[in-house]
Structures are given as C-alpha cells and as structure tokens.
Amino acid sequence: MKRVAYWIVAIMMLVVAVPAHSQSKEAKKAVKKIQKAERKKEKNAQLIENRKQFLSLIEDKTFVLEAHTLYDRYFNSYFVTPSTNFVMVDGDKLVMQLGFNHRVGFNGLGGITIEGRIASYEIIEGKENGPLTIRTQVTSPILGGSTVTMSIYNDGHATANVISSFGSKITFSGNFVDHESTTAFKGFPSYY
DSSP states (O other): OHHHHHHHHHHHHHHHHHHHHHHHHHHHHHHHHHHHHHHHHHHHHHHHHHHHHHHHHHHHTEEEEEEEEEEETTOOEEEOOTTTSEEEEETTEEEEEEEOTTOOOTTSSSEEEEEEEEEEEEEEOOSTTSOEEEEEEEEETTTEEEEEEEEEOTTSEEEEEEEETTSOEEEEEEEEEETTTOOOOOOOOOOO
16 A cells, blocks of 8 residues: 555656646746847847947048958958058048058058048938948049948948949958047058
C-alpha cells in the first residue's frame, strides 16, 4: 500500500510540475518579447534624435564625412584611413582630401587636398527613416565645377559622390561627424 501511495504522489507531483515549467517558458518568452520591443523603441528614438542633430549640422554647414572606403567610377573599393580621407563642409568652403599610406602625394599625405567654394547648396529631407541628401555645386581651381551629392543616414553612415566637370567620379563612404568630433587633419592644399 505504501508503494502505491508513493507512486500516486510521484505522479501527482509530475503532473503539477510540467505545467508550471511550461508556464515558466511562456513567461520568459513574453518577457523577452517585451524587452525586444523596448530596445527597438529606444533605437528608433535614438535614430530620430540623430537625424535632428545631423540636420542641424547640415543647415549650419559644419560637418565632416570621414571616409573608411573609397570607390572609383568602376566601383572598385579601396579601404583608407578616415583621418586623411574626408569631405569637409565649413561654411561656404568644401574640402575633399585623399591620402594613401606609403605613397607620395601633393598634400604631404600621399594624395591630394582640394579646396573649393560652394556655389549652390540644397538640402532634401525625404522620409523620416530615409537619408538626408545634400546636393551642392562646388568650384575649385583643380576640378573646375564639380557636383557633390551626399546621403546621410540616421545611423551616422554617409556617402558622398563627387563628379567633376571632366567626368571623373569618386565616392567617399564613411561616418558623418561634426567638426569637434572629427579626427581628420588637412594636408597642404593643391593649387595648379
């Protein structure tokens, strides 16, 4: 009789424990789902805040695109150092610089530094989750008239397509930062 009572108690404990365990799994899943939704909401709020800050920098014309990758007109990619490869807008002046390690260049950094004046500057805001776009015409002694189209995404990634009046094209891809946060340093400008 004791043996039967023992088995009955064991079966009852098993019947009670299994639903409790499954409820525990469901509760954990619900908590994870809520946490995931909260993280997504926080990320969206951060992206919206980033967009506001980026728009302010764009309107003030005080920003730098620090490039970590360059693309030529055939879309060949070149990984570069952000501190020596950048596009900088400072008021009505635009500076584009290329600097390659272990090369000899006009700017002392193994590349070229081109300064130009901004002739036109257009900001296109687009959709809230889309990029901010800048279209600008730049005149410089080296490239003549150039078109620079920049796209700045809410996560801080940016691209700049530079097309010269001679048909040459280069794309800078990297991070969008303000003047105070930049690590970029300018070489000697080229005037020929």
